[in-house]
Amino acid sequence: MQLTEFDHQSLIERTRRDFAPFYDQLRWITPEAAEEMTRRRRELLDILSSNAATAFGNTKPFTGSLSPGCRLCGGGEWSCLFINNICNARCFYCPSRQQQVDEPGTSTLIFEHAKDYVDYLEYFGFKGASISGGEPFMTFERTLAFASQIKKRFGERIYLWLYTNGILAADDKLRRLRDAGLDEIRFNIGAVGYSLDRVSKAVGIIPHVTIEVPAVPERVDELISLLPEMKERGVDFLNLHQIRCTAFNYPNLVSRGYTFVHGPATGVAESEIAALTVLAHAAERGIGPAVNYCSLIYRQRYQARAARHRWAERLKKGHEDITETGMIRSLSCAADPSVLDGLETSFAAEGAGLYQRKNGRLYFGRALMAPVLAAGASLRVSYYLPSIHPSVTYRNPYQEVRLNRKKTVVLERASAVADLDLGPDEAEAFNALTGAGQTVPADLDALFRLFPGIGRTLQAQEKWGQILHAERLRSGLLEYY
Numbered sequence: 001m002q003l004t005e006f007d008h009q010s011l012i013e014r015t016r017r018d019f020a021p022f023y024d025q026l027r028w029i030t031p032e033a034a035e036e037m038t039r040r041r042r043e044l045l046d047i048l049s050s051n052a053a054t055a056f057g058n059t060k061p062f063t064g065s066l067s068p069g070c071r072l073c074g075g076g077e078w079s080c081l082f083i084n085n086i087c088n089a090r091c092f093y094c095p096s097r098q099q100q101v102d103e104p105g106t107s108t109l110i111f112e113h114a115k116d117y118v119d120y121l122e123y124f125g126f127k128g129a130s131i132s133g134g135e136p137f138m139t140f141e142r143t144l145a146f147a148s149q150i151k152k153r154f155g156e157r158i159y160l161w162l163y164t165n166g167i168l169a170a171d172d173k174l175r176r177l178r179d180a181g182l183d184e185i186r187f188n189i190g191a192v193g194y195s196l197d198r199v200s201k202a203v204g205i206i207p208h209v210t211i212e213v214p215a216v217p218e219r220v221d222e223l224i225s226l227l228p229e230m231k232e233r234g235v236d237f238l239n240l241h242q243i244r245c246t247a248f249n250y251p252n253l254v255s256r257g258y259t260f261v262h263g264p265a266t267g268v269a270e271s272e273i274a275a276l277t278v279l280a281h282a283a284e285r286g287i288g289p290a291v292n293y294c295s296l297i298y299r300q301r302y303q304a305r306a307a308r309h310r311w312a313e314r315l316k317k318g319h320e321d322i323t324e325t326g327m328i329r330s331l332s333c334a335a336d337p338s339v340l341d342g343l344e345t346s347f348a349a350e351g352a353g354l355y356q357r358k359n360g361r362l363y364f365g366r367a368l369m370a371p372v373l374a375a376g377a378s379l380r381v382s383y384y385l386p387s388i389h390p391s392v393t394y395r396n397p398y399q400e401v402r403l404n405r406k407k408t409v410v411l412e413r414a415s416a417v418a419d420l421d422l423g424p425d426e427a428e429a430f431n432a433l434t435g436a437g438q439t440v441p442a443d444l445d446a447l448f449r450l451f452p453g454i455g456r457t458l459q460a461q462e463k464w465g466q467i468l469h470a471e472r473l474r475s476g477l478l479e480y481y
Contacts, residue, residue: 005264006464007473008481012262019266022250026260029269033259034480037269041477044276047101051283057475059298061276063283064290067210067237069161070186072128074298076306079121080130081106083143087134089165089191092252093214093243099132104146107307109390109409114149121150121158124310128159139170144176146196151181159183163212165191166198174205184208186239194222196233203234212239215275215293217258217268223278227288238282238291240275243268263478264300272477297478301325305473311386315399315413318353327416328384328468332363333377347372369431379427382468383416417466425453433471438473 005011017021029037045061048054054061056074072078085102087094104111111117121129129150136143143162150160161184162177169185177185183207187199190213202209211230215223223240230238245253245266253260259269275293282288308326316322321329331342340362347355347368355364361380364372372379389410392398396412403409420431429451433440439446447464448456454464 003467008262011264015262015266019247019250021466022247022254026250026266027254027257029259029480031259033269034261037259037273040273041276044273046282047280048276048283048426052279056298056302057473059295059301059477060292060473061279062292063279063288064237064289064291066292067161067184067208067239067266069128069130070237070239070292070294072159073306076302076309077126078128078130079106079124079239080132081111081117081146082133083131083136083146084134084139086138087165088138089135089188090168090190091165091214092256093190093216093249094133095244095246095249095250101139103397104142107388109388113407114146116403117146118149119407120409122153123401123403124253126158128161130161130163132163135165135168136162137164137173140168140173144180144389146176147182148180150265155181161186161208161210163188165233166201167192169198169201171201171205174202178205178207182206184210186210187211188213190214190216190219194219194226194322196226196229196235199230200233201236207257208236209234209291210237210239211235212237213241214243215240215271216243216279217274218256220274220277223366224281226289227278227282231288237287238289239294240278240291241271241294242275242296243271244296261478261480263297263481265296267296267478268311269480295477301473307388308386311388311411314401315384315386315411317356317363319355319365323383323471324473325470326386328386328413329366329470330363330382331369331372332361332380332382332383333372334361334380335375335377339375339377343371343375343377366434369427373424373427373431379422379430381420381422381467382432383466384413385416387412387414406411409466416470420463420466425451425455428455429465433467440468442474444468446476 050062052061052063052429081104083104085098086100087098131146133141147160150158160182162182163186166187185202189211192198199209199211245260261267261269279291279293282291307327309322312322312326316328323329343362344357347364350368354368355362389412392410396414398410398412401409401411443449444461444465454460
């Protein structure tokens with residue numbers, strides 16, 4: 001069963017299992033600290049409310065404008081290729097071990113040949129692509145080959161950017177990347193002592209120059225002091241990430257005394273406050289390049305949604321729908337055969353592809369719910385998680401996708417939760433909740449106030465938590481707990 005953002009205790013228990021060898025070494029946020037950090041975050045967001053903008057469900061506050069790459073990322077139109085998995089820097093916050101050259105890959109897929117990756121981009125209709133590492137300059141000819149093939153096939157139809165620490169970013173290599181068509185380069189200055197010298201070399205060569213770095217709490221004052229110089233040197237964007245805790249980097253984070261927060265991913269609370277502090281300073285004073293905060297919950301909600309939606313478009317059946325979160329939704333009902341006959345006749349007027357009768361159940365799309373409600377038939381809601389794989393796992397229904405004569409990938413759909421059976425009042429509430437343009441309750445408290453007829457039991461809370469999680473992306477940054 002997929003856990004939801006409402007399942008605080010379950011997420012805590014999952015984190016405890018995943019981090020079992022070191023969970024008790026982490027300084028987890030207390031209720032008192034959560035209250036204080038929430039207050040501080042609210043103060044910073046209040047400053048930003050009148051001096052900055054926000055995007056993607058209030059998970060990404062920013063000044064100025066977002067990079068074209070960031071807009072494509074949030075809109076679900078971007079693929080990130082990890083080109084080599086090896087790095088020549090040793091940043092304390094790096095979430096993974098990057099010490100051995102691997103084949104290029106993305107989303108569990110391996111792309112040994114650039115043409116296969118380009119065919120993948122074309123088949124799934126991506127409008128943006130990025131090349132990350134480890135460090136792409138450590139396998140420069142490979143990096144250049146992929147960049148060249150991407151831009152040769154797509155030209156301006158794909159926006160292409162690259163992540164680097166800049167250590168090996170020599171002028172001649174930057175010019176070769178420019179000539180290949182690179183649109184943007186993003187520097188992690190945390191790897192080089194926050195020096196801007198390497199960044200400056202790219203200005204005037206690569207069209208867009210960005211600094212992208214985790215928000216390190218101890219470096220807030222330094223980042224703030226660098227804002228005017230960043231602008232003077234021609235930096236277009238400053239992207240600040242929230243530090244994420246993993247099994248690889250936790251000793252470094254623990255040694256710094258950071259406070260950790262639970263959630264779909266484990267983040268450093270002080271890192272979020274640091275990012276918002278820099279952002280608020282830039283917004284209030286109108287200084288520096290455009291700044292945005294890339295929160296962990298933004299990545300969990302919007303990057304994950306983007307991938308699911310892309311695969312779901314190829315997997316869903318004609319009578320199924322795709323939810324806002326990118327899950328496949330299947331509705332069905334069971335009733336006396338005469339009732340199903342009547343519903344089928346009613347559905348037929350809307351088009352044969354919108355329903356299917358099978359094994360005593362009638363499957364239908366959300367647009368056909370009205371006659372089901374009128375007939376008083378029981379409603380079953382099923383959700384499926386789409387995913388992509390290099391080969392068939394034989395665990396779930398699947399669909400093979402042939403990218404070219406030699407390269408095939410596999411799309412699968414797995415049950416996200418057990419089937420949810422809804423009574424008449426619950427079906428009416430579901431119909432109202434999923435209607436076009438409806439304002440979705442922010443949490444379960446609001447939902448049960450809005451639909452008192454469904455009754456608030458423990459079973460109902462679990463059921464409707466799953467429905468809310470599957471149907472709608474929540475708004476705002478993640479609560480601290």
